[in-house]
Amino acid sequence: MKKMLKLFGVSVACAAMLMLFACGEAPQEKKAEEPAKTEEAAAPAKEEPKTIKAGFVYVSPVGDAGYSYAHDLGRKAVDELDWAETSFVESVPEGADSERVIRNMARKGFDIIFTTSFGYMDPTIKVAKEFPDAKFMHCSGFKKSENVSNYFGRIYQARYLTGLVAGAMTKSNKLGYVAAFPIPEVIRGINAYTLGVRKANPEAEVRVVWTKTWYDPALEKDAAKSLLDAGCDVIAQHQDSPAAQEAAQEAGAYSVGYNSDMSSFAPKAHLTSAVWNWAPMYIKMMEEVRDGSWKGDESMWWSLQDGVVDIAPFGPMVPEDVKTSVEAERAKLAAGEDTIFAGPIKNQAGEVVVPEGSASNDGELLGMNWFVEGVVGTVK
Incomplete structure (x- = not known):
């Protein structure tokens, strides 16, 4: 009996040892070390260009x-x-x-x-x-x-070129100008136009009528009619509508537009326009x-050299020799040669205000408040 008990005890002890080994962690193989992961820097959000x-x-x-x-x-x-x-x-x-x-x-x-x-x-x-x-x-x-x-x-450059055309086309030597307000911008344009007119035709005069409005088609047309009734055969304008162009065509006269090519409004009258870009x-x-x-x-x-001002295409009634002479003057302006307000220039009273050998500077042009010789009208 004791021998049996002893054998039983040995068996229990062996079983216990087997269980102990079974419950232990199995040995693991050593893995190769992986390189450490690095966090990629997030790309900055692309900023939308500001509108x-x-x-x-x-x-x-x-x-x-x-x-x-x-x-x-x-x-x-x-x-x-x-x-x-x-x-x-x-x-x-x-x-x-x-x-x-x-x-x-x-x-x-x-x-x-x-x-x-x-x-x-x-x-x-x-x-x-x-x-x-x-x-x-x-x-x-x-x-x-x-x-x-x-x-x-420098729209006065385009005005001067249109004046060369108008001066060559007048038969009565009387040209009309429908103008908005007597401010330097408008006065300067009238003067440049008149200098062009008289270079082409020294006997011509430019008659000015003030409307005191930028945009009033009915009033603009009435002003043009008054100039046509006074014998003007070319009508120019510093106004915002083509009404003066239409009045010229209805009267069988010529016209010079402003701001854009106004030929579609008066195709039989329109010589050219001083235009903006x-x-x-x-x-x-x-x-x-x-x-x-x-x-x-x-x-x-x-300036015209910068592409901001220019003239519209010539009307079909403008002769080739006139086109050629005007294009020659335009080429000078496009090259930066601006002598429009170079002396000698006289005012309406016949007094020399820009002596020979000099020219009006930008300050004088921007503040211009007098008319050149050849303009019929008052600065008021």
Whole structure:
């Protein structure tokens, strides 16, 4: 019995040892060390280019084929840029209404606001003070500030060229000019036109009628008719509609348009037009806003050489020799040779105001308030 108990005890002990080995961790093979994983730096989120928002304020309808129409063609060119966004308000009277419209654009966060009429100058300056972070460009004015610059083009160059055509085409030696307001911009254009007229025809005179409005087709047409009744056989204009062109055609006279090619309104009368191409200037300004190089308190006055002003194609009635002589003068301007206001130049009283050997500088041109010899009318 004792022997059996002893054998049983040995068996139990062996079983216990087997269980102990079975419960222990089995030895593991050593694995090759893997390289430590490194977290890849997240690529910075690509920043979307900022959309530059531009607002345009117009004094007349964009469909007038005139001044606002030309500006709006420039705006449309800007709108084609994939980083630009534009908006406009048309037919905004100068004065309190324009101030309200300009302020509303500034409140909406436009990056740059273009105010395109001379009478918007003071409202632009006033609103700019209230919104120092916005940028403003005023067309044809002279006041500036830290966030207001002004711009215009040397349209007088195109006026001079159209005057060469008109002076060659008149038979009565009386040419009419329907003009809006007696401000330097308009006076300068009349003078340049008259200098061109008298270079082609020293006996001719240019008669001016003031309408005191930028856009009033009925009034513009009546003013043209009064000049036609006075014996003028070529009608030019500084107005926003083609009404003066239509009056000339109805009377069997010739006409010279402004702002855009107005030949479609008076194909039998239209000799040519002094035209604007605002696109290069507007795109340049927008690019400066985008890259941070835009500056306030500056003035831009671009020329035919810069592609901002030019003349429309000649009408079929213009002789080849006239076209050739005008194109020769145009080529000089395109090359940067501008001697339009080089002396000697006399005023209406026959007094020499620009002596021979000198020329009017930009300050004198921008402040011009007198008529050259050959203009019939008063500066008021």
